Amino acid sequence: MKNVLIVGPLPPPIHGESVAINTIVRSKKIQFECNLISVNTNRKNTNRAGKFSVRKILSDIYIINKILFYVIFKHIDVLYLSISQTKLGLLRDLVILGISTNFSKKSIVHLHGNNLGTVLDDLSRTEFFWAKKILKKVDVGIVLCQSLSNNYRNLIKEVRIISNGVDSNYIRIEDLQGKKSKENINILYLSNLIKEKGYIELIKAIIDLLKEGYKINLHLAGAIYNKEEFDGIFHIIRANGLDNHIKYCGIVNGSKKKELLLSSDIMVLPSNYPIEGQPISIIEGMAAGLAIIATNRGGIPELIDSKLLIQKGEREFIKTSLKELLLEGSSLIRVGNRNREKFLNNYTTEIYEENILKVFKEDTF
Secondary structure (H helix, E strand, O other): OEEEEEEEOOOOOOOHHHHHHHHHHHOHHHHHHEEEEEEEOOOOOHHHOOOOOHHHHHHHHHHHHHHHHHHHHOOOOEEEEEOOOOHHHHHHHHHHHHHHOOOOOEEEEEOOOOOHHHHHHOOOHHHHHHHHHHHOOOOEEEEOOHHHHHHHOOOOOOEEEOOOOEOOOOOOHHHHHOOOOOOOEEEEEEOOEOHHHOHHHHHHHHHHHHHOOOOEEEEEEOOEOOHHHHHHHHHHHHHOOOOOOEEEOOOOOHHHHHHHHHOOOEEEEOOOOOOOOOOHHHHHHHHOOOEEEEEOOOOHHHOOOHHHEEOOOOHHHHHHHHHHHHHOOHHHHHHHHHHHHHHHHHOEHHHHHHHHHHHHHOOOO
């Protein structure tokens, strides 16, 4: 049985990368065939990602020392690192890789976004020379979809595509059959409430549509990253008397998230986020058989119907796309069924775990 050291962020806080890493750490299938050791690199304050602080430097030193102990004294066969997409995080990861590749038999880096290439391009000549020298020693680089492969800038020996996954039993066919028709169409935003994710533009679009007489509700779920921005937009909602139609549900998971997905008809993720990868929330929406509107960012185009891709996460683009869906009610079910089928064939946790395990077990040559 191989010793596999998992280095990456674990919840809390909850975001796509930490959920994906947690899936590996908690996988019974992988645990049955590998001895897993994990080192959590998550930070409590994600608002300061990429910014210098003494606390972060001390935290990184602790993480590096912990990893050094494992690779030297625990005979690590496979090092799996969820690689950072900020400069400071990448420099830390390069130190980890530089040390670990000398002791572990196999090294794997996994990119959970779309910003590594930009960070590499912005390195100084000396930093890039160092990065190139270390990354050339990495055996496998994983990306979420084909369109993200170029992030490694041809520095990794081999690039594999492994998409995110959601448990196929999380939402079953009988759950979907229990959905009831209702007067109002429920729209869901399921992601952290970051301005760049487009939630404010979505709210403005919904306000416009409600004023035009559309029978819709909007539910937003996720962590609030800027309380002042959040309070500002909800003041507008209340001022327009629309707080019965636009509601914030907090951070949801488990049965509460499932209930929210099953009560929804449309998911909207109008993200302008510069490092968008392959949002797990969209895969959850596919599992629930929802019609999904999202921006042409990162790996999103490989997930959803091209007709429901919007150019930017802006008010007018969102309104136009929603109107087209709402005016042809039958298309909601048709699109949702296609999304559900695509999920079952490509994006389940079972497929994700099997692909990760295969990379862990393969020997290097």
